[in-house]
Amino acid sequence: MTGWGLALPFSNCAWVAIRPCNQPKANAVTEPLVKDYTTIPRKRPEGDRVNIVGLTRDELRAALIEIGTPEKQAKMRTGQIWQWVYQWGRRDFAEMTNLAKAYRAQLAEHFTIELPEVVTHQVSDDGTRKYLVRIAGGHEVEVVYIPETDRGTLCISSQVGCTLTCTFCHTGTQKLVRNLTAGEIIGQVMVARDDLGEWPVPGEPKDETRLLSNIVLMGMGEPLYNFDEVRNAMKIAMDPEGISLSRRRITLSTSGVVPGIAKTAEEIGCQLAISFHATTDEVRDVLVPINKKWNIKTLLDSLREYPRISNSERITFEYVMLKGVNDSNADAHRLIEHLKGIPSKVNLIPFNPWPGSPYERSDWSRIKKFADIIYKAGYASPIRTPRGEDIMAACGQLKSATERERKSRRQIADETGISVN
Numbered sequence: 152m153t154g155w156g157l158a159l160p161f162s163n164c165a166w167v168a169i170r171p172c173n174q175p176k177a178n179a180v181t182e183p184l185v186k187d188y189t190t191i192p193r194k195r196p197e198g199d200r201v202n203i204v205g206l207t208r209d210e211l212r213a214a215l216i217e218i219g220t221p222e223k224q225a226k227m228r229t230g231q232i233w234q235w236v237y238q239w240g241r242r243d244f245a246e247m248t249n250l251a252k253a254y255r256a257q258l259a260e261h262f263t264i265e266l267p268e269v270v271t272h273q274v275s276d277d278g279t280r281k282y283l284v285r286i287a288g289g290h291e292v293e294v295v296y297i298p299e300t301d302r303g304t305l306c307i308s309s310q311v312g313c314t315l316t317c318t319f320c321h322t323g324t325q326k327l328v329r330n331l332t333a334g335e336i337i338g339q340v341m342v343a344r345d346d347l348g349e350w351p352v353p354g355e356p357k358d359e360t361r362l363l364s365n366i367v368l369m370g371m372g373e374p375l376y377n378f379d380e381v382r383n384a385m386k387i388a389m390d391p392e393g394i395s396l397s398r399r400r401i402t403l404s405t406s407g408v409v410p411g412i413a414k415t416a417e418e419i420g421c422q423l424a425i426s427f428h429a430t431t432d433e434v435r436d437v438l439v440p441i442n443k444k445w446n447i448k449t450l451l452d453s454l455r456e457y458p459r460i461s462n463s464e465r466i467t468f469e470y471v472m473l474k475g476v477n478d479s480n481a482d483a484h485r486l487i488e489h490l491k492g493i494p495s496k497v498n499l500i501p502f503n504p505w506p507g508s509p510y511e512r513s514d515w516s517r518i519k520k521f522a523d524i525i526y527k528a529g530y531a532s533p534i535r536t537p538r539g540e541d542i543m544a545a546c547g548q549l550k551s552a553t554e555r556e557r558k559s560r561r562q563i564a565d566e567t568g569i570s571v572n
C-alpha cells in the first residue's frame with residue numbers, strides 16, 4: 152500500500168496483486184518457497200558484465216580481484232567505487248576521476264552500474280510520488296515517496312507478490328513471483344534519489360536535511376522471507392560512505408516471521424514494525440494466517456528482546472481497522488494487555504478496500520475511540536491518513552490501480568483505435 156502516509160512515525164505501503172483478487176492463489180502456503188523462487192543470480196554468464204549495484208563490499212572486493220585488481224589495492228578501490236556509486240550517485244566509470252583511466256576502462260569492460268528502469272512516474276497534489284519500476288524478467292513494482300514536514304519516507308518492496316495470504320491484503324491474493332535482489336531493493340532507493348535530485352556533489356559539504364530521510368519495507372512482500380537480500384540492501388543504505396541513512400530511519404515490517412526477528416535485530420538493527428491486526432489467535436489465524444505457525448504468544452515472546460539486541464527504541468504494532476472484525480473496545484483492551492512489557496507504539500491503519508475485498512473499513516468514530524483507549528493506556532496511537540489518493544497511491548491498491556489504468560487505456564484503444572499514453 153502506501154497511501155496511508157503521514158501519521159506519526161512513517162507511512163505504510165502494501166502492494167497489490169497483478170491478477171484479479173478473486174482468482175485462486177496458486178501457492179497459497181505460509182512457507183517461503185525459496186527453492187522454487189530463488190533470486191536472479193548476480194553473476195551472469197561468461198562474458199556478461201556484472202551489475203555492481205547490490206553487491207556487498209566483500210562481494211565487490213572479490214569481483215575486483217577476479218578482474219585482476221591487486222589484492223593489496225582491492226579494499227581501497229572498493230571504497231572509491233562505493234563512494235562514487237552510493238554517495239554521489241554516479242553511473243559511469245569514466246566519471247570516477249580518482250581512478251586511473253586504464254582501470255576505469257577495465258571496470259567498464261567487466262561491470263555495469265544499473266538501476267531498475269522507471270516506467271511511469273506520477274506526482275500527487277499532496278506531493279506524494281509514485282514510481283512504477285521494471286526489474287529483470289519484465290516484472291514491475293511500485294515505489295512510493297511520501298513527503299512530510301519533518302521527513303520524507305520511501306516505501307519499498309522486497310518481493311514481487313507474497314507467499315502469505317493475509318485476507319485483508321491485496322498482495323496476499325497474488326502468488327509469489329520472485330524475491331527481489333539486493334540490487335533491486337536498493338535500486339528503488341537510488342531511483343527515488345535520482346528523481347529528487349538528491350545526490351551530493353563531490354567536494355561539497357553533505358546536506359543533512361534530506362528529502363528522502365526514511366525507508367519503510369512496507370511495500371509488496373514479506374521481507375523476512377527474503378532476508379539475505381533485504382539485509383544486504385539495508386547495509387548498503389546504512390553504509391556511512393554511501394547513502395548513509397541511520398538504522399533508526401529504516402523500518403522493516405513483518406507479518407510475524409518469528410525466526411527472522413532476532414536475526415533482524417542482530418544483522419540489521421533497524422526499527423521493527425509488526426503487522427499485528429488482531430488480539431486473539433482465533434481472529435489472527437484468519438487475518439494473518441502465519442499466526443497458525445507462530446501464534447500471538449510466540450510472536451510477543453520473540454519481541455521482548457528486540458529493542459535491547461537491536462538497540463532500538465520502540466516496536467510499532469500495525470493494526471488495520473476492519474469493521475466488526477477487530478475494532479471493538481474489548482480488542483483495544485486486549486491489545487494493551489499484549490503490549491505490556493514491550494516498548495511499543497500502535498499505528499492504526501484504516502482499512503483500504505480493494506475490488507472484491509471481504510472487509511469494510513471501521514467507521515471513523517470507532518477508529519477514534521479505539522485510538523483513544525490505547526492512548527489513555529500510555530501508548531502512542533496515531534491513525535494513518537490517506538496520501539496520494541489522486542494518483543491511486545493508496546494502501547493495498549498500488550498495483551491494481553496501475554493495472555486498471557492500463558486496462559482502461561487498452562479498452563479506449565480497442566474501442567476507438569486511438570492509443571492513449
Ligand code: SAH
Pocket residue numbers: 152163164165166319320321368369370371372373374404405406424425426469471500501502503504505546547
Ligand atoms: N509483508 C509485510 C510488509 C508489507 S505489508 C507485512 O505484512 O508487514 C505493509 C503493511 O500494510 C502491513 O501492516 C499490512 O498489514 C498493511 N496492509 C496490507 N493491505 C492493507 C489494506 N488493504 N489496508 C490497510 N493496510 C494494509
Ligand code: SF4
Pocket residue numbers: 165166313314315316317320321322323324370371372373406426
Ligand atoms: Fe500482505 Fe500479509 Fe504478504 Fe504483508 S505478509 S504483503 S500483509 S499478504
